[in-house]
Amino acid sequence: xxxxxxxxxxxxxxxxxxxxxxxxxxxxxxxxxxxxxxxxxxxxxxxxxxxxxxxxxxxxxxxxxxxxxxxxxxxxxxxxxxxxxxxxxxxxxxxxxxxxxxxxxxxxxxxxxxxxxxxxxxxxxxxxxxxxxxxxxxxxxxxxxxxxxxxxxxxxxxxxxxxxxxxxxxxxxxxxxxxxxxxxxxxxxxxxxxxxxxxxxxxxxxxxxxxxxxxxxxxxxxxxxxxxxxxxxxxxxxxxxxxxxxxxxxxxxxxxxxxxxxxxxxx
Numbered sequence: 001x002x003x004x005x006x007x008x009x010x011x012x013x014x015x016x017x018x019x020x021x022x023x024x025x026x027x028x029x030x031x032x033x034x035x036x037x038x039x040x041x042x043x044x045x046x047x048x049x050x051x052x053x054x055x056x057x058x059x060x061x062x063x064x065x066x067x068x069x070x071x072x073x074x075x076x077x078x079x080x081x082x083x084x085x086x087x088x089x090x091x092x093x094x095x096x097x098x099x100x101x102x103x104x105x106x107x108x109x110x111x112x113x114x115x116x117x118x119x120x121x122x123x124x125x126x127x128x129x130x131x132x133x134x135x136x137x138x139x140x141x142x143x144x145x146x147x148x149x150x151x152x153x154x155x156x157x158x159x160x161x162x163x164x165x166x167x168x169x170x171x172x173x174x175x176x177x178x179x180x181x182x183x184x185x186x187x188x189x190x191x192x193x194x195x196x197x198x199x200x201x202x203x204x205x206x207x208x209x210x211x212x213x214x215x216x217x218x219x220x221x222x223x224x225x226x227x228x229x230x231x232x233x234x235x236x237x238x239x240x241x242x243x244x245x246x247x248x249x250x251x252x253x254x255x256x257x258x259x260x261x262x263x264x265x266x267x
Contacts, residue, residue: 005056007085010034010078012065012121015042017190018140019090021215023050023058031086032057036074038064065091065117066109078124086136087125089118089162094142095152096198107154114158119165126169129178137180138222139166143230145184146242159184163228170227179225183218185209186232 009026013019015037023033027050035043035058043060051058061077063070078084092114095102122137129135141162148156166182173180187207189200200208214231221229233239257263 004030006030008032008083009086011088012036013091015039022088027054027056035060066113075124088138090140094155115161130176133177135178139182141182141184143184143186181222182228184230185214188214
């Protein structure tokens with residue numbers, strides 16, 4: 001049992017699936033935990049088990065991050081609890097149906113949780129991290145953030161936001177001793193699929209990674225100092241080439257005149 005505390009990790013969406021596995025792994029790494037989710041019974045059960053198995057201090061907060069008042073309570077904790085050293089933004093919902101088969105109100109609820117709540121929680125914790133000169137954030141995005149054609153476009157767009165937001169923070173806070181990782185899972189064996197409308201049994205098995213393996217790979221990437229971790233990607237050089245191409249684009253994305261091809265077409 002590791003008696004040395006690494007501070008407190010606040011994990012959203014912690015009652016099951018990816019969030020619960022992060023809770024298990026981080027407790028065993030020496031973090032005390034503050035677990036946030038809607039399901040109080042599951043939270044309590046997980047907290048009791050991990051406290052017994054690891055000896056860490058584990059607290060739970062029942063909250064629906066889609067509810068403004070509940071979200072505000074978690075923001076306040078992040079703003080005032082100086083023991084928090086790691087925020088895992090895991091809470092989120094998905095969808096698999098195409099646009100014309102989707103309920104726009106459900107899509108708005110997804111944006112509220114996947115984008116707005118994650119943004120507000122990050123804004124809540126970062127000033128304290130900056131003041132203390134240390135802190136870590138793990139944002140759970142998705143491979144559909146770079147391949148939005150694969151599933152519902154609003155879901156892909158919400159995860160593209162998480163990736164873009166993370167990249168911006170990594171640049172902005174580079175000199176503040178704050179580590180920020182974006183994790184881009186592919187299809188992962190959790191209840192996400194059933195809730196999103198496509199049972200996991202309908203997804204080709206060769207595409208589906210066990211949730212434990214996904215989290216372990218993501219934490220290995222975190223330990224390696226990766227800013228972007230794609231657990232399923234066989235060759236890291238493919239991401240490096242993608243990123244290098246993006247970097248080559250940046251200097252030419254804003255110029256004082258249109259590109260020559262458009263002037264030629266207009267003529």
